Amino acid sequence: MLFMDIMTWDPKDDIELSKRYMGWEYPKGYNVIAEWSDLSSCRVFVVYELENEEAYIAATFPWRDIMKCETIPVMETQKAVEIASKMMCECQ
Template identity: 45%
Template sequence: MLFMDVSTWDPSDRDRILEHFAKMEIPEGIDVINQWVDLSGNRYYILYEAESSEAYGAFNLPWSDICMIDSVPVMETSEFMQLLPKYKK
């Protein structure tokens, strides 16, 4: 399943965030598609695929002590549009 995460942190935690990024290891079962940094600071976006809830947890839990993660399951619009007829009333 695809997820778009938006991570935010307090500016005072910048150095801790940079340390985390330097040590970050992508767990098995996670395929990072792309990542972006907000140039105005304190926000990071990442699009990735998680094979399981265990992989998802292994990827996000190590960050839970220093940032807030808003995680949203997403799919491409073309795939979503194919699902709509199945749920039309």
């Protein structure tokens, strides 16, 4: 399943965040599909698949003191529509 994290931080932490990120590697089992920076504010978006819960904790725990992480399960719209249509047909 796919997830998207929206990670935000306070502008005062820009330098510390940059230092940490330069040496950062995502843990095994946390498979990044795409990563974008919001150029207008202090946040980043990461879309990924997880192999296990440990990978999620390993990826988010080191940042808890400096960033807020909001995790959202996501799905491609076409796939979601197909699944919803199938479910609606089964309910009738």
